[in-house]
Amino acid sequence: MALHTPSSPHTHGDASVSRLMVEVLLSLLPGLAVLLWLFGWGPLLNLAIAMAVALCCEAAMLWLRARPILPSLSDGSAAVTAALLALSLPPLAPWWLTAVGIAFALVFAKHLYGGLGYNPFNPAMIGYTVLLISFPREMTQWLPPGGDHLGLVHTASFVFTGAPPPGPGIDSLSAATPLDSLKTQLGLMRTITEIMADNPIFGALGGAGWQWVNAAYLLGGLALLARRVISWQIPVAMLGGLAMTALCFYAYDPDTYASPLFHLFSGAAMLGAFFIATDPVTASTTARGRLVYGAGIGIIAYVIRTWGGYPDGVAFGVLLMNMAVPTIDYYTQPRVFGEQPPS
Amino acid sequence: MTEAAPSLWEFPGGLHLAARKEQSAASPARDCPLPEELVLPLQQHIGEPAEPVIKVGQRVLGGELLARAEGYVSLPVHASTSGVVVAIEERPVPHPSGLPAPCIVVAVDGEDAFVEPRPRSDFRQMDPSGLRNMIRDAGISGMGGAGFPTFIKLNPGARQPVDALVVNGAECEPYITCDDVLMREQAAEIVAGIHIVRHALGAKACIVGIEDNKPEALEAMRRATAGTDIRVVQVPTIYPTGGEKQLIRVLTGKEVPSQGLPAHVGLVCQNVATVAAVHRAVLHGEALTSRLVTVAGDGVDAPGNLRVRLGTPVETLLQACDARRESLDRVLMGGPMMGFALHDLAAPVVKTSNCILALTTEEAEPEVAPRPCIRCGECARVCPARLLPQQLYWHARAKEFDKTQDHHLFDCIECGCCAYVCPSHIPLVHYYRYAKTEIWAEERIKERADLARRRYEFRLQRIEREKLERQRKHQEKRAVLKKQPAEEGKKLAIQEAIARARAKRAGRGAADGTAASQPSTDKTES
Numbered sequence: 001m002a003l004h005t006p007s008s009p010h011t012h013g014d015a016s017v018s019r020l021m022v023e024v025l026l027s028l029l030p031g032l033a034v035l036l037w038l039f040g041w042g043p044l045l046n047l048a049i050a051m052a053v054a055l056c057c058e059a060a061m062l063w064l065r066a067r068p069i070l071p072s073l074s075d076g077s078a079a080v081t082a083a084l085l086a087l088s089l090p091p092l093a094p095w096w097l098t099a100v101g102i103a104f105a106l107v108f109a110k111h112l113y114g115g116l117g118y119n120p121f122n123p124a125m126i127g128y129t130v131l132l133i134s135f136p137r138e139m140t141q142w143l144p145p146g147g148d149h150l151g152l153v154h155t156a157s158f159v160f161t162g163a164p165p166p167g168p169g170i171d172s173l174s175a176a177t178p179l180d181s182l183k184t185q186l187g188l189m190r191t192i193t194e195i196m197a198d199n200p201i202f203g204a205l206g207g208a209g210w211q212w213v214n215a216a217y218l219l220g221g222l223a224l225l226a227r228r229v230i231s232w233q234i235p236v237a238m239l240g241g242l243a244m245t246a247l248c249f250y251a252y253d254p255d256t257y258a259s260p261l262f263h264l265f266s267g268a269a270m271l272g273a274f275f276i277a278t279d280p281v282t283a284s285t286t287a288r289g290r291l292v293y294g295a296g297i298g299i300i301a302y303v304i305r306t307w308g309g310y311p312d313g314v315a316f317g318v319l320l321m322n323m324a325v326p327t328i329d330y331y332t333q334p335r336v337f338g339e340q341p342p343s
Numbered sequence: 344m345t346e347a348a349p350s351l352w353e354f355p356g357g358l359h360l361a362a363r364k365e366q367s368a369a370s371p372a373r374d375c376p377l378p379e380e381l382v383l384p385l386q387q388h389i390g391e392p393a394e395p396v397i398k399v400g401q402r403v404l405g406g407e408l409l410a411r412a413e414g415y416v417s418l419p420v421h422a423s424t425s426g427v428v429v430a431i432e433e434r435p436v437p438h439p440s441g442l443p444a445p446c447i448v449v450a451v452d453g454e455d456a457f458v459e460p461r462p463r464s465d466f467r468q469m470d471p472s473g474l475r476n477m478i479r480d481a482g483i484s485g486m487g488g489a490g491f492p493t494f495i496k497l498n499p500g501a502r503q504p505v506d507a508l509v510v511n512g513a514e515c516e517p518y519i520t521c522d523d524v525l526m527r528e529q530a531a532e533i534v535a536g537i538h539i540v541r542h543a544l545g546a547k548a549c550i551v552g553i554e555d556n557k558p559e560a561l562e563a564m565r566r567a568t569a570g571t572d573i574r575v576v577q578v579p580t581i582y583p584t585g586g587e588k589q590l591i592r593v594l595t596g597k598e599v600p601s602q603g604l605p606a607h608v609g610l611v612c613q614n615v616a617t618v619a620a621v622h623r624a625v626l627h628g629e630a631l632t633s634r635l636v637t638v639a640g641d642g643v644d645a646p647g648n649l650r651v652r653l654g655t656p657v658e659t660l661l662q663a664c665d666a667r668r669e670s671l672d673r674v675l676m677g678g679p680m681m682g683f684a685l686h687d688l689a690a691p692v693v694k695t696s697n698c699i700l701a702l703t704t705e706e707a708e709p710e711v712a713p714r715p716c717i718r719c720g721e722c723a724r725v726c727p728a729r730l731l732p733q734q735l736y737w738h739a740r741a742k743e744f745d746k747t748q749d750h751h752l753f754d755c756i757e758c759g760c761c762a763y764v765c766p767s768h769i770p771l772v773h774y775y776r777y778a779k780t781e782i783w784a785e786e787r788i789k790e791r792a793d794l795a796r797r798r799y800e801f802r803l804q805r806i807e808r809e810k811l812e813r814q815r816k817h818q819e820k821r822a823v824l825k826k827q828p829a830e831e832g833k834k835l836a837i838q839e840a841i842a843r844a845r846a847k848r849a850g851r852g853a854a855d856g857t858a859a860s861q862p863s864t865d866k867t868e869s
Contacts, residue, residue, distance in 0.1 A: 004673040004707070005441065005684035007773035009759030010700075011360075011517070012708045015766040017717060075714060117715030117767075231720070280719040285733060287723075329734075336751045337355055337728045338588065338601035 017116075021076030023229045027220035028083055028275065034216040035087065038209045040149025042091025045159050047083060049098045054082035057103050061111035077116045081105055084124035084276055088268060088315075089131075090142045092150075095160050097138050101127035121322045122282045125315045132310065140311075144175040144201065145209025178207025179267045180311035182258060191255035206265030214270040221274025233290035234283060235273040239264060241298025249306070263302065272297065272314035282322045289325075289332035296321045352596040354589045356725040357581040358760050360517050360680070362556050367639040368520040372528060372648040375636075375663050380429075381449040381654035382691040383409060383420050384436045388490035390416030395447060401428050405457035406630045409447050418482045418492050422449055423632035423652035425456040437657075437676045437693055441686030449654070461628035466539050471497070474543040474625060481624030482631045482694075487511055487522065487614030488587065490695035493621065496613070497543045499606035506609035507548040508541050509594060510618055512564065513578060515554060515585035516678030519698040521635040522615050524648045526553070526560035530567035533615050536622035537573060544611055549573045550594050551615075554580040582680065583758040587612045589727055601754050616697075636692055638664040642671045642701030651692045658688040660699050672707040675700040680759040714767040722761035722771060728754045732761035736771050739778040744785065747778045755779075 035043040058078040062069045085101050105127030113119040132139050150158065157163045176184065178201050185195040196202045205211040224230045242263050249257035263269060268276070277283060277297050284293040297317035304313025386392035393410035397403060403422040410420040426449040433443040466474060479494040499505055510533075514522040526533060541549055551568070553561045555577045564575045578584055578593050588599045590612065597608045605612050613621075616634060623629045632653055639646040644665035651660060657674065675682035676696055692699075722732035730751055738746040755775050762771040 003671065003684065003686065003688075004710075005686055006673070006708075006710060007439075007770050007776070008675075008677075008683060008757070009680045009762050009772065010673070010675060010682065010684070010702065010708055011679040011763065012711075012768065013358075013764050015721065015764055016768070017714050017766045020717075020719070020766055071712065071714070077717075115715065117717050231724070280717050283718070285718050285720040285723060286731065290720075333731060333750075334723070334729045336601055336730060336754050337592075338598045338603065338754065339751070340600070 017075045017077070020229055021080050023224065023227060024080050024275065025076065025083055027224045027229075028087065028217075030216040030220045031087065031213060031271065034212050035091070038145040038213065039091035039143050041152045041155040042093075042143070042150075042159070043087065045155060046086040046089050046091070046093055046098050049095050049159075050082035050086035050102045051079060053099045053102045054078045054106060057106040058111075061107060061115075065111065065115070067115070072116070075116065078106060078110075081110070081124045081127075084271075085127045087271065088124070088128050090139065092141065092143060092155065092158055093138060094162060097131060097135060100134075101131045104130050117281055119281060120325070122276060122279050122318050124279075125276060125318045128315045129319060132315070140176065140180060142175060142177050142180075145207075175201070177267070177311060178202055178210055179305060183305075183311050186256065192258060193255060206262050206267075210267070211265040214265040217270035217274060221270060224274060224278075230274065230278040231287075231290065233287055234278045234294040237291040237294025238273040238277050238298040238301075239269065241295035242269060242302050243298070245299050245302040257306065263305070267305070267312035268314040269301070272301070272318065276314065277318055277321075282318075282325065284325050284328045284332070286329055286332040286334060288334070289328040292328050292332065293321050293325065296324065351576070351578060351593055354581075354584075354592040354727050355729045356727045356760060357583065357589075358725055358763060359580070360582045360763075362580065363517045363639075364520045364523065364556065366518065366646040367637045367648055368523055370647045372524050372635055372650055375649035375651040375655060375660055377424055377451050377453060377455065377652065378655045378659040379451055380656070381423060381426065381451060381652065382434050382436075382656060382689070383423070383447045383449070383654040384434075384691065384693060385410055385420060385445045385447065387420065387653075387693045388418060388484040388492060388695065390414070390418070390492060392445065393417060393420045395431055397428050397447070399428050399430060402426070402452075403428060403449060405455060406460075406632060407458050408630075409449075412479065416492060416495065418484055419480060419630075420447065421482055421630040421632055423654050424449075424451055425454050426451040435687035435690045437683075437685060437690040437696060439683040446691075462626060463628065464626060466625050467542060469542075471543045471545065474539065477625055477628075478543075478621055481620070481629065483617060483620045483624055484631075484694050485614055486616035486620065486634060486694055487514075487585070487697065488695070490693075493613070493617055496611055497540065499544070499604075499611060503606045504609060505544045505546045505606065505611050507550060507595070507611075508537065508544060508546040509591055509605070509610055509612040510537060510549065510551040510615055511585060511587065511590055511612055512551055512553040512557075512560065512615045513585035513590050514557070515580070515582045516680050516682075516698075517582075518639040518700055519637045519678050520639075521637045521648050521697050523557045523560045524637075525616055525619060525635050526557070527563045529619055530560075530563040532619045532622045533564070534567045534571070534573065535626060536618035536620070539621050539625050540611075540613060540618055546611065551575045552578045552584070552590050552594050554578055554584060556580045582760065583727055583756070586727065586756055586758060588756070601751065631694060634692070634694065634696070636660060636696055637698040638701070639698065640675075640701035641703040641706045642666055642674070651696075653693060654691045656689050656691055657685060657699055660692065661688065661701060664701075666701050667703075670703045671701055672704040673702050675702065680763070681757060711768040713769045716765075716767055716769060719766060721764045721766065725760040725764050727758060727760065728756060730755060732771050735778070736769060736774050739774040742781070744778055744782050747775075748782065752778055752782070 058073055059069055062072050082102055085105060089098055105123040109121050109123035109126035110119045181201060201208050203211045206214060221235060225232055243260040246260040246263040250259050277294060284290045300317035300320055301313040304310055304316055391414040394413045395410045397409050405422055405424045407422045408419055409422050412419045428447060429450045430448040434446040436444045475494040475497050483493040484490040485493060512522055512526055537549055551564055561577055568575055576594060583589055584593055591597055591599055591605055591610055599605050600607050620631045633650055635648050636651045637648050638660050646664060649660060649663060673684045675684055677698055682700060716733055718733055726732055735747050735750050735752055757772050759772050765771060
């Protein structure tokens, strides 16, 4: 009788990488639903294109690197990258935009660094940033939330061929995001009260519609927290960093600086806090380090939103803090049990 | 002494595991049949192997000394039943490596005759060192953990006063119930042992910690300690509360220093089974020759707790519990978290064997190919030593052993919590053992190299010293010879004169004598 003699422990919890990834994908569903409600079929099409390209790129890279393809494909990490990038893109982004972004994310930001677990930068945010810098026009063509949507066929034909839909032209379909218009209008020396009074794209919390997107991501994020897929430190610190910085400036001059609530419910705040910054591979791993890391992203996002050249700064915040992770981890090692606290 | 819920502390991390203790805890302990052959490893515990004092072919009684302790950290080995010594040879022993080790093999005669016990009841008149010697001579080592010789733990040194004895009845690993059953059935013996150990330590207080999934044991211990100042405390069931440092933290709030001993915070921790063995050794004069062993797992049809003679092959225990051989995937010694898989079922039960776990293929963790670490940090969240397991893994894998030590590798207690929660199924503990072994090996090589270097340096020094010695002697000689012209010149002149006179008297025959004095004259002139 041949007995197995593996090393202890001989029992294991039910956690697995695939399960974690599936939980993340499921928790994105409320956000996706609100996007579909507000912007029509576009986000779903983006998601489908991103998933397809992601699976192809992942398989191709694994094959090139002579790694087992099926086990790695099934871990779901490529799908999560695809989903996070797709949900960050404008609803009517041309297909090649999505494809270029996701291909860059997986080939350059992930596999050239050694694949899952070895990439220092968040692949989805690298993809997003590459697109934002290379194709700024396509990346800022958002639809006004709500209103009449294009049908699936027209959306698809626009996304794949660029054929303008019948009726009003694409220009009337596109609009700046609330963060973008706020920045433009502030540049025209108007006060926030004036800007928000005559523009229907601003809502009670953040931008009209956008606040619901953020609320939906918040809901999904809370589910992730409740199911212990992510720990509380990064989201709390990031939202706290963003809100506290916003509060300081808002208290100083509420006509030039938007309220903390506006910042929390605009742009990629909630998606970033619960889904992007919490990517374990590229985030800090110590409890205290995660607080520093999250707060850093929140503060950088605020600084870029307020004074930088881009309407939102979550992606840059994540990438900049990714760089700082080794240092943060080094200086935030926990006190080992039984070690005397430094006196 | 029953009391209202006392305030307890928490240790970092830990896990809530499915206890699975009902399998073996349901029935009272029963006797394991005597095996045909006892296999008694000369090294059963930490320290030096014992030295055999019997010869092959000799008949021995139960409790008879077979091998005496060699050195300080060493314990004697006793026969656990009567029979004839048939061999002293290498046999399979319970060790993760699966390597055989020297053992005394006794063919059991079935009479089960024992040496005359020497009971005594006056332990309070004995001084601690006398008690420690008795405990040492009975061959008692820790029966819950690594098996460190008990008499050494009872000797923390004169400068280290012991405030309290902590008795470990936590038994936190799944499946294992031998301490539970012992506390339910032999609480009085445990309490008697506690009195002896306290006397040996001079411990002012005593706390017994029992996890709250053993209400019967708790009740039995509370009844047995009624009227004494021993505190029996219920502690929450969190793996690994049964770890010495963790239990001390929970019960007293004290943190045993990193890489230090409980004695450094004025505490000594003993397992309940060890304490019961101390009672038998001191009050009954009996050596440690048997222990309770839990046999559990879906691979046995009749799980339970067996009173097993030390040296009984695991095979015998499995037969006694109706093991279904064909369904076994692996057989563990110890629990599912820290136990190790046996390579050979002929390996014997030793003093530290608290559990034999027969796992079926369905029950055992299937071997999953590990995926890359995604740095999720779950391992750090559950680590009871508050380490960063993923960093340790990273450095161990890269063979950066100095960095693993910077990350406190040697504070790892190998409890397995990190590997249990790892979503990538990485055998983390395996990497830590590997790193520790490599570091120990490196240290041994370094020690040897140091020794060789010291020898070489010593040789150089000796050569240098001898050279200097020679030079010194040389110079002394020269100095002596340089002085000679002044004093010895006169002497020589006188001698020469005498010699010439003699030569004259002796005639030509004495010419050689003058010739012989010639060279010395030359020397003085040079």
